[in-house]
Structure formats: structure tokens, C-alpha cells
Amino acid sequence: MRLSEHTYRTISTIAGPLLFVKRVQAARIGEVVRVVMPDGRSTDAEVLEIDGETVLVEVYGTTQGVDIEKTTVTFTDAIKKVPLSPEIIGRIFNGSFLPKDGAPLFIPEKWMPLTGAPMNPAARARPADFIETGITAIDGLNTLVRGQKLPIFSCAGLPSKEVVAFILRNARLAQADRSFVVVFAALGLTFHEYSFYQRVLDEMRTGFVAFVNMADEPVMERLLAPRFALTVAEYLAFEKNMDVLVIITDMTNYCDALREISTAREELPGRRGYPGYMYSDLASLYERAGRIRDRDGSVTMLPVVTMPEDDITHPIPDLTGYITEGQIVLSRELHQKGVSPPVDVLPSLSRLMQKGIGEGRTRADHRNTANHLYKYYAKGRDLRRLEAIVGRDGMTKADLPMLDFADAFEQEIIGQGAARRTVQESLDAGLVLMKKYSLEVK
Amino acid sequence: MQTGKILGISGPTVSVDLKGLKLYERVFVGHGLLTGEVVRLERSHAVIQVYEETRGLGVGEPVKGLGMPLTVRLGPGLIGGMYDGLQRPLERMRKEMGPFIRVWKEMYGLDYMKRWDFIPSVKPGDELQYGMIIGEIQEGAFKHYLMCGSEQGTVARIASGDISLDEPFGEFTGGLEIPGCHEWPVRMPRPYRKKFAPVTPLVTGQRIIDFLFPLARGGAAIIPGGFGTGKTIFEQSVAKFADVDIVVYVGCGERGNEMADLIAEFDELEDPWTKRRLRDRTILVVNTSNMPVAAREASIYTAVTMAEYYRDMGYNVLFLADSLSRWAEALREISTSLEEMPGEEGYPTYLASRLSSFIERAGVVETMNGRIGSLSMILSVSPPGGDFTEPVTQACLRTTGAFFMLDTSLAHRRHFPAINWFQSYSLYAGDLSEHYCREVAPEWEELRRRCNQILQQEESVREVAEIVGIEGLQDADRLVMRVAERIRTEFLGQNAYSDDAFSPPDKTLVLIRSIVEYHDRAAERLKQGATLDEAMKGEQ
Incomplete structure (x- = not known):
């Protein structure tokens, strides 16, 4: 450790966001570097790789205006840290943690490292508390619990932001005296989308913190913004005992940014050009959700993933699905049928559902009712294929109610429109519908 | 111990100017004493793979060689424990440094202070050789047979009764101590006298497995499936109900919340065969996906070495890993940072040979002390996009004896376990059906x-x-x-x-x-x- 700043003017190569600096003494990996351009503008950077006295530095912002002769590079001997204070609630920042709302930065109470630290698996509390989102496809069939990470898999053109807005407006915790603080990270958002979310956040009664990186802002910030958001979320949850709901939209932009930076670093590309370490990188974000034993707070995460080409096997949704505890899948077919929200429950899943439902949490018959709804709907969907071949007349009497049930299930149970349903209402609606088509519930 | 300096750092690999290192020797890196392993040697420098987060590490920081490879400590007290990929006790880490793993430090997997009651089975004058049993300790429900390590000779004195691992358990003639525990390099399979073909069934309690695709004690199976097909639930069900003495479960690059759930459940549930707490027959090794990637690579070796140790006492051990794909990805990440020539899908070309030599550590053996022990493996694989033609699944198929294929469409229909009954197979079925016909029913x-x-x-x-x-x-x-x-x-x-x-x-x-x-x-x-x-x- 040097405990002092060193300034150099020895840049040897500039390539995209990367600078090679020569003859540097005792640099550290991850060290924050300040790059000052000849015109006085400055930008932050980070040490990426060290080979003897040659250091590879990655610039967070734009490298436009950096030159070889006059630009200075200052090694600060510090790791990137995030300023924190309870006063952060209600504020909007850009992807470099600069206030976007005109007010000055708060006085930090403490600083925490940007990348966080892995939570000791032995310290995690088992996620078990039900969160009511008001959406039947989630509450009734793929229940969300406190501390879970449940992504929304969407396709281009589907109303994922309306689903997110619905959850933001309607999510309630089982304990009546607690409410959510929302940490919102927008990555590569268009202005149109941003203004939509801004309206939603303004309407909300609870507090929020937003990190906004717009579509025309530096790509590197897309990698930073979710980390700022999660560091803030961990601070509020585990130091201030709050229940934090983290919304990150859109993870596809994050992964594309990761690929872009990785290519600039000349790393070996993996599947579809995404770097081989994308799984670990995504895990370093998603795994920050959770609860800690003997503490009240929680971090619950709802990332949005837009599946390129509607393909669930594309590396982005694929790796996400391997890390998160389930997924909510939106379907283009249902959207075209006018079902809102267009959640396809068959590929959707909540891995932690079992722990959040049942007697004393939601209702004793929850698991059984959900299983039967699944069974009959899956059967009905299978029969649709058969119907397309042999026609309705070729079906047996036993099959017809199942076929009709599947249609009614989509329109009435899934397609609830803008109305909020409590979990009781969701389950009752399911039971009523099964009864209507004389489907047995054992 | 020699000291050198860090020359360069790139991701989890560090190059150092230390001379006289051996390949795979364990090294302490930097002021924080991060654990590393030598992976490449050249005349001018050595390349070290660091098992911990390298952020904050600086050029010029000191490096020390330990003169021995990466090892685990083997002795009484492992059962019921929960360790990271380098056998550090996670529960003790939580008590000492809080819920987040911020500072990594050297911590032993064994508790050296705990008192045990030792009953020796050798007497002064006995000749001790490697693997021979020197006595027993009651470890929970198990008789823990202490085995002679690499120190050998004639017993001069042997302890008895109340003792801790910190004290010598005896002395050889010549003054060499007989320790109660020993270290073993994780990448070296523990020796045995003889290996047998697997012919007795391992009852899992899962009907589709036991009836259609039975697994043998000492056999190895893979269970590949896309996300949401129920790999983890299946592995956990098997961990709970399998008819074995000891279960070693490795959460390799998987979810933290799931592990928290598993621990809580193992504390509550009981073993259907012995009616004892499940936790009391399980060793957990956990390296979640956000913990350092190189330790993830080491975690399956750490775990299998502990499994072999109990096998050597004559127990039937089941090794479960979830998931092998995460291990392979860790291997790929390290290989990339070493700038090795990539093979299929960027995996190093030695992926298949590493996998097969790992899977061959399963088997029924006659141990060095003449007992019969078995080590069975069920390994889950997470093929990208659910595509079974990818290298990890294919490499595993060549060395495992059973293939339980998880089917996404069954999972969507909520048919669990979502094992496809047409595509799956078990090469043990022929030998085992004889056993079932004889023991359960002729039909x-x-x-x-x-x-x-x-x-x-x-x-x-x-x-x-x-x-x-x-x-x-x-x-x-x-x-x-x-x-x-x-x-x-x-x-x-x-x-x-x-x-x-x-x-x-x-x-x-x-x-x-x-x-x-x-x-x-x-x-x-x-x-x-x-x-x-x-x-x-x-x-x-």
C-alpha cells in the first residue's frame, strides 16, 4: 500500500475505453484512477490488469478527448466505493452516481465497496415470507417471497414495463407494518420508457432511489449502475432494516454492454460473443438478493430480461434462469389474444414458492389448488394441438371441458386486466372456474 | 519458506518472481495471505491461480511458497459441517466476521479444541503402515476410525481416553508423533487395495430411478437438465433419502438461498433409514455462484477427498454435486486467463480427461485396512439452452454409468421428477435386477x-x-x-x-x-x- 496518489503522463496506447500506462509503480487491481484530459475535463477509470510496470486502465466514461502527450493519469490507491446515507431515499442519480435531480449530493454516513462481498451461505436466512403482487399468475401460481430474485422474461414489444409498474404499485408485504423501498436501476433506457417509469415512481407513496443510464449515455455506466443500486439496496436492507425491492431493467442491455467491453478488452468470446465469465458476472449481481439471519431487512430483486428473438435459450435468459429462483415468462401469443398481463404460466416458475405458501402464510389449499390449475391448463394446452388436427368433433367428451377450461383460464384467471386481486381472490377465482367446468379438485 | 514478489495480475491469475516452486504447490499471495496454487512454471516467473478475490491486490506485494500442494485436513468432526471450496468452516466464519465474507483468512476445517474420547486399537510394539486403523472415536452416530497417515513406524506409546486433535495421539519409536488427523492433497485420489465392479443397488427412494434406471453403490450417474427442470430438487431428495451412511453434498456455483433452505431442511428432517437428523450424516461444501471462481474449481476436489476419507473407514458414501457445469465453467475461466488454446465452446481441451479422472474416483473398494467401502456419485449438469450436445454433458456420458435426462416439457407440465423415461438409461440395470429379484420380489x-x-x-x-x-x-x-x-x-x-x-x-x-x-x-x-x-x- 502506498497511501498516496501518484500521477503519470505515460500513456502508451489508447484503444476504445482502454488505456495502457507505462512505468507505473505499485498499482493495485481495481484501483480507482482519475484521467484528466488536456481541456481540463476528467473521468474516472479502474485498473484492469497489471503486467510489471505496464498497467491496463479502463475508463468509465467516454475516452473522446484523451490524448497521449498531455493527458494525466492519477492512481488514487483506493477501491471504488459508494457513498451511503439514509438521505439517499427519494434521489435520482445517473450511472456514475451524479445527482440527476439538481440537488447536491448528500453527506455520506459511510462508504461501501461497489462490488460488495459475497454473503456467507451459512448466514443467509431461508426466504419464506409471502409478497402479494396482486397478479394471479404470480401470487397464485408462482409465488414471490421476500429475498427472492425473480426475473421477468419478456419479448420485444410486450408490456413488460406495465407488468413492472403493476407490481410497483401493488406489491404488499404480509406483515402489515412493513412496506417496500424501491431501488430502481434503468440501463440503456430510451427517453420514452424512462418518462413512463418516472411517472410511476412519482405516483408511488413509498420511497425510491433511482439510477438511470439512458440509451445514449456511456456503456460502461451500464455495468456500474446496477452495482450502485445493489450496494444501496444492501445498505438499506441490512444496515437500516428496510425491505428493498430492486428493479433492474433491462438486463439485456447490461449483457450487451458486458459483451462490448469484453470485446474491447480483446477477451476470448463465448457463446454468441458474450464473455465466458458472464455466468459469474451475472451471479455477482443476482446473488446479492436475499435475507440475513437475525436481521429484519431483505433485498428482493425483479430484473427484466428482454429475450432476443423471443428465444428463451439465448445466453442472456438462459444464464439468468440458471442463477435466479425461477422466472415469469411473458408470451407473445397471449398478448396477441388480448390477455393482460400476458404471463405464460407453463414455463414460469418460482422456486421458493413452497416456502411462502400454505397454512398461516396464504391458505392451506394453495399448493393443491395451484397444482390442479396447472394440471388442467397443461392438459388443455396439449389438447389444443390435437384439436387443430382432428377438429373439435374428434375429441372425447372428457376432453372438451379441459379445452374450454384452458381458454377461460387464459381470459379470466391470467387476464385479470388492471384490477388487483388478493391471493384469496386469486385462489377462489381458480376454484370457481374449475367448478364451472366440472373439473375435479382432489 | 521462500518469499518473492508479484509481477503482474490478470483476473484470478498472478505472476510472481518466486524461484523453486513446484507445480500445484500452495502459495500465499499478497499482504492478505490469499490462497493460490501454482499452475505454470517458467524460468523467469511462475503463474499462480488465486482462489480468492484479487481486487485490491497490488504489484510488488509478497508471495510465499508453502512447499506442499492444496490439501484438506482429515480427522474427526467433519460430519455435520459446512465448508467453502477450500474447506474453511462457514459457520465459524460467520461468527467471526459477520454475514459477508469480506476478509479471507486461513481457517481450518477441523476443530482442534474439541474433546474426543479415543479408544486405541493398537498397542506399543505394533507395526503401523499407511491406512491402518489405530483406534476409534465416536463422531455423532458414526464410529470414526482413525487411520495412520504418511508417518509410519513402530508404536512406542498410544494415548487413550479424553483427547483433542491438538495433542499427539501417540508416538512412534524414534520420537515421531502419531497425529489424530492428517492432510491430504485434494487432487490426488486416496489409495485403496482393490476395486470391485458395482453390483449392489443404491436405493434412492425415487421410483423412476430405483425401478427403471437403478443406480449401483460405487456407480456414477449424471442428471442433466435445463433450468427449472428440477435438478436441485432431485439431488436434494436423493441426499435426504438415499440408503447410504454418509452424504457429501457440493453446491458448486449455485444459489445461496437454495443452500440456506437446504441447511434448514437438513436440520429438521430425519434420515428414513436410521431416524437420525439428516444433518448428522451430511457434509456440505458450498461455493455459491458469487464466491470466487477458482475456489469453485477446487470445491469438488475438496469434497471428494473428504468423501474418500470416510469411504476408507468402510462406509457407503454418496457424493452429490450441483452442478458440474459450473465447475467446468470455472475451469474455462481459469484456462482463458492463462491464455491456453481453447477447445470446443471455449472449454480447455483437457476438460474431458479431467472429468473422467474425477469420476473414476467413484467405486467400491477394499480399503488399505481391508474394509469394503463405496463412493457413489450423482452429478447434475446444466447444459446451456438445455442442449445436451454441449461438451460437458458429452464428456460425462463417456464415463458415467447412468444418465437421467431431465425433460423441459415434463417440467412445464409439473411432472416431477421430470426424468424422461425413453431417453434415460442405466448400465447397472442388468446386474442390479438380479439383486432386486432376489431381495424384493421375483417378478x-x-x-x-x-x-x-x-x-x-x-x-x-x-x-x-x-x-x-x-x-x-x-x-x-x-x-x-x-x-x-x-x-x-x-x-x-x-x-x-x-x-x-x-x-x-x-x-x-x-x-x-x-x-x-x-x-x-x-x-x-x-x-x-x-x-x-x-x-x-x-x-x-
Whole structure:
């Protein structure tokens, strides 16, 4: 450790966001570097790789205006840290943690490292508390619990932001005296989308913190913004005992940014050009959700993933699905049928559902009712294929109610429109519908 | 101990100017004493793979070689424990440094302060050789047989009664101490006298496995499946109910919340065979996906070495890893940072040989002290995009004896365990059916054939039905479809959250026998001219 700043003017190569600096003494990996351009503008950077006295530095912002002769590079001997204070609630920042709302930065109470630290698996509390989102496809069939990470898999053109807005407006915790603080990270958002979310956040009664990186802002910030958001979320949850709901939209932009930076670093590309370490990188974000034993707070995460080409096997949704505890899948077919929200429950899943439902949490018959709804709907969907071949007349009497049930299930149970349903209402609606088509519930 | 300096850093690999290192030697890196392993040696420098987060590490910081490879400590007190990929006790880390793993530090997997009651089985004058038993300690429900490590000789003195691992357990003539625990390099399989072919079944309590695709003690199986197909639930069900003495479970690059859940559940549930707490027969090794990637690579070796240690005492050990793909990805990440030539999908070309030598550590053996122990493996694989042609699945297929293929469409239909009954196979089935016929019921094999037959028939009838409609089928065929549905839902499907989660072989037999007999009786009535409804009604 040097405990002092060193300034150099020895840049040897500039390539995209990367600078090679020569003859540097005792640099550290991850060290924050300040790059000052000849015109006085400055930008932050980070040490990426060290080979003897040659250091590879990655610039967070734009490298436009950096030159070889006059630009200075200052090694600060510090790791990137995030300023924190309870006063952060209600504020909007850009992807470099600069206030976007005109007010000055708060006085930090403490600083925490940007990348966080892995939570000791032995310290995690088992996620078990039900969160009511008001959406039947989630509450009734793929229940969300406190501390879970449940992504929304969407396709281009589907109303994922309306689903997110619905959850933001309607999510309630089982304990009546607690409410959510929302940490919102927008990555590569268009202005149109941003203004939509801004309206939603303004309407909300609870507090929020937003990190906004717009579509025309530096790509590197897309990698930073979710980390700022999660560091803030961990601070509020585990130091201030709050229940934090983290919304990150859109993870596809994050992964594309990761690929872009990785290519600039000349790393070996993996599947579809995404770097081989994308799984670990995504895990370093998603795994920050959770609860800690003997503490009240929680971090619950709802990332949005837009599946390129509607393909669930594309590396982005694929790796996400391997890390998160389930997924909510939106379907283009249902959207075209006018079902809102267009959640396809068959590929959707909540891995932690079992722990959040049942007697004393939601209702004793929850698991059984959900299983039967699944069974009959899956059967009905299978029969649709058969119907397309042999026609309705070729079906047996036993099959017809199942076929009709599947249609009614989509329109009435899934397609609830803008109305909020409590979990009781969701389950009752399911039971009523099964009864209507004389489907047995054992 | 020699010291050198860090020359360069790139991701998890560090180059140092230390001379005289050996390949795979363990190294302390930097002021924080991060653990590393030598992976490449050149005249001017050595390349070290660091098992911990390198952020904050600086050029010029000191490096120390330890003169020995990466090892685990083996001795009483491992059972019931929970360790990271380098065998550091996570529970103790939580107590000492809080809920986040911020500072990594050297911590031993064994508790050296704990008092044990030692009953020696050797006496002064006895000649001790490697692997021989020197005495026993009651470790929970197990008799822990202490084995002679690399120190050998004639016993001069042996302790007895109350003792801790910090004290010598005895002395050889010449003054060399007999320790109560020893270290073993994780990448070196522990020796045994002889290996046997696996011929006795490992009962998992999962009907589709025990009945259709049985696994043998000492065998190895893989269970590949896309996300959401129930790999983890399956592995956990097997961990809970399998008929073995000790379970070693590795959460390799998987979810933290799931591990928290598993720990809580293992504390609550009891082993159906011995009625003891599940935690008391389990060793957990956990390296979640956000913990350092190089330690993830080491975690399966750490775990399998502990498993072999208990095998060497003559126990039946089951090794479960979830998931091997995360291990392979860690290997790829390290290989990339070493700038090695990539093979298929960027994995290093030695992926297949590393995997096969790892999987060969399974088996039934006669140990160095003449006991018979077994180490069985069930390894989950997470193929990207659910595509089984990818390198990890393919490499595993060549060395494992059973393949339980998880089917996404079954999972979407909530049929669990979502194991596809047409694509899966077990090479142990032939040898094991003899055993089942002898021990459970003579008709086991015949019922198995009938069950497969009905499922096959359903498949071909279904193809016809897609053309002519169900109404156009013959009654006998419609009966097959109904019966096959019963087999699928009542027999092959098993709810992991209900009492049915565990099905012993006699229950499995009763269930399948009743379904097959039901089919035969209804078919008989059909032949006598009854309608389908009548034929089936007589049975309800």
C-alpha cells in the first residue's frame, strides 16, 4: 500500500475505453484512477490488469478527448466505493452516481465497496415470507417471497414495463407494518420508457432511489449502475432494516454492454460473443438478493430480461434462469389474444414458492389448488394441438371441458386486466372456474 | 519458506518472481495471505491461480511458497459441517466476521479444541503402515476410525481416553508423533487395495430411478437438465433419502438461498433409514455462484477427498454435486486467463480427461485396512439452452454409468421428477435386477419389462391418436393410454414436498404391481366384450 496518489503522463496506447500506462509503480487491481484530459475535463477509470510496470486502465466514461502527450493519469490507491446515507431515499442519480435531480449530493454516513462481498451461505436466512403482487399468475401460481430474485422474461414489444409498474404499485408485504423501498436501476433506457417509469415512481407513496443510464449515455455506466443500486439496496436492507425491492431493467442491455467491453478488452468470446465469465458476472449481481439471519431487512430483486428473438435459450435468459429462483415468462401469443398481463404460466416458475405458501402464510389449499390449475391448463394446452388436427368433433367428451377450461383460464384467471386481486381472490377465482367446468379438485 | 514478489495480475491469475516452486504447490499471495496454487512454471516467473478475490491486490506485494500442494485436513468432526471450496468452516466464519465474507483468512476445517474420547486399537510394539486403523472415536452416530497417515513406524506409546486433535495421539519409536488427523492433497485420489465392479443397488427412494434406471453403490450417474427442470430438487431428495451412511453434498456455483433452505431442511428432517437428523450424516461444501471462481474449481476436489476419507473407514458414501457445469465453467475461466488454446465452446481441451479422472474416483473398494467401502456419485449438469450436445454433458456420458435426462416439457407440465423415461438409461440395470429379484420380489424384472412396454405402446398409440383422434382408437389402445397415464402420474411422478417423496422398494413394487394387474384385468374384460367404461369401472 502506498497511501498516496501518484500521477503519470505515460500513456502508451489508447484503444476504445482502454488505456495502457507505462512505468507505473505499485498499482493495485481495481484501483480507482482519475484521467484528466488536456481541456481540463476528467473521468474516472479502474485498473484492469497489471503486467510489471505496464498497467491496463479502463475508463468509465467516454475516452473522446484523451490524448497521449498531455493527458494525466492519477492512481488514487483506493477501491471504488459508494457513498451511503439514509438521505439517499427519494434521489435520482445517473450511472456514475451524479445527482440527476439538481440537488447536491448528500453527506455520506459511510462508504461501501461497489462490488460488495459475497454473503456467507451459512448466514443467509431461508426466504419464506409471502409478497402479494396482486397478479394471479404470480401470487397464485408462482409465488414471490421476500429475498427472492425473480426475473421477468419478456419479448420485444410486450408490456413488460406495465407488468413492472403493476407490481410497483401493488406489491404488499404480509406483515402489515412493513412496506417496500424501491431501488430502481434503468440501463440503456430510451427517453420514452424512462418518462413512463418516472411517472410511476412519482405516483408511488413509498420511497425510491433511482439510477438511470439512458440509451445514449456511456456503456460502461451500464455495468456500474446496477452495482450502485445493489450496494444501496444492501445498505438499506441490512444496515437500516428496510425491505428493498430492486428493479433492474433491462438486463439485456447490461449483457450487451458486458459483451462490448469484453470485446474491447480483446477477451476470448463465448457463446454468441458474450464473455465466458458472464455466468459469474451475472451471479455477482443476482446473488446479492436475499435475507440475513437475525436481521429484519431483505433485498428482493425483479430484473427484466428482454429475450432476443423471443428465444428463451439465448445466453442472456438462459444464464439468468440458471442463477435466479425461477422466472415469469411473458408470451407473445397471449398478448396477441388480448390477455393482460400476458404471463405464460407453463414455463414460469418460482422456486421458493413452497416456502411462502400454505397454512398461516396464504391458505392451506394453495399448493393443491395451484397444482390442479396447472394440471388442467397443461392438459388443455396439449389438447389444443390435437384439436387443430382432428377438429373439435374428434375429441372425447372428457376432453372438451379441459379445452374450454384452458381458454377461460387464459381470459379470466391470467387476464385479470388492471384490477388487483388478493391471493384469496386469486385462489377462489381458480376454484370457481374449475367448478364451472366440472373439473375435479382432489 | 521462500518469499518473492508479484509481477503482474490478470483476473484470478498472478505472476510472481518466486524461484523453486513446484507445480500445484500452495502459495500465499499478497499482504492478505490469499490462497493460490501454482499452475505454470517458467524460468523467469511462475503463474499462480488465486482462489480468492484479487481486487485490491497490488504489484510488488509478497508471495510465499508453502512447499506442499492444496490439501484438506482429515480427522474427526467433519460430519455435520459446512465448508467453502477450500474447506474453511462457514459457520465459524460467520461468527467471526459477520454475514459477508469480506476478509479471507486461513481457517481450518477441523476443530482442534474439541474433546474426543479415543479408544486405541493398537498397542506399543505394533507395526503401523499407511491406512491402518489405530483406534476409534465416536463422531455423532458414526464410529470414526482413525487411520495412520504418511508417518509410519513402530508404536512406542498410544494415548487413550479424553483427547483433542491438538495433542499427539501417540508416538512412534524414534520420537515421531502419531497425529489424530492428517492432510491430504485434494487432487490426488486416496489409495485403496482393490476395486470391485458395482453390483449392489443404491436405493434412492425415487421410483423412476430405483425401478427403471437403478443406480449401483460405487456407480456414477449424471442428471442433466435445463433450468427449472428440477435438478436441485432431485439431488436434494436423493441426499435426504438415499440408503447410504454418509452424504457429501457440493453446491458448486449455485444459489445461496437454495443452500440456506437446504441447511434448514437438513436440520429438521430425519434420515428414513436410521431416524437420525439428516444433518448428522451430511457434509456440505458450498461455493455459491458469487464466491470466487477458482475456489469453485477446487470445491469438488475438496469434497471428494473428504468423501474418500470416510469411504476408507468402510462406509457407503454418496457424493452429490450441483452442478458440474459450473465447475467446468470455472475451469474455462481459469484456462482463458492463462491464455491456453481453447477447445470446443471455449472449454480447455483437457476438460474431458479431467472429468473422467474425477469420476473414476467413484467405486467400491477394499480399503488399505481391508474394509469394503463405496463412493457413489450423482452429478447434475446444466447444459446451456438445455442442449445436451454441449461438451460437458458429452464428456460425462463417456464415463458415467447412468444418465437421467431431465425433460423441459415434463417440467412445464409439473411432472416431477421430470426424468424422461425413453431417453434415460442405466448400465447397472442388468446386474442390479438380479439383486432386486432376489431381495424384493421375483417378478421385479417382469414388472419392469411390462411397465416399459406400456409406456412404449402409449407413445405409438399417441401418434395414431394425433391423426385419427382419440374417438377413432380401439378400446384396447385407449385402455393402454389410460393405464400409461396412471403409470406416469401415480407411479413415475413423485411429489418432493409430500409423504410420497420417499418410496422404499416394497412400496414401489406394490404400486407398479397394482397398476399392471389393473391393466391385465381390464384388458381381459375387454376381450370378453365389455365396453371400455365397464372394463375400467369394475376396478375403481
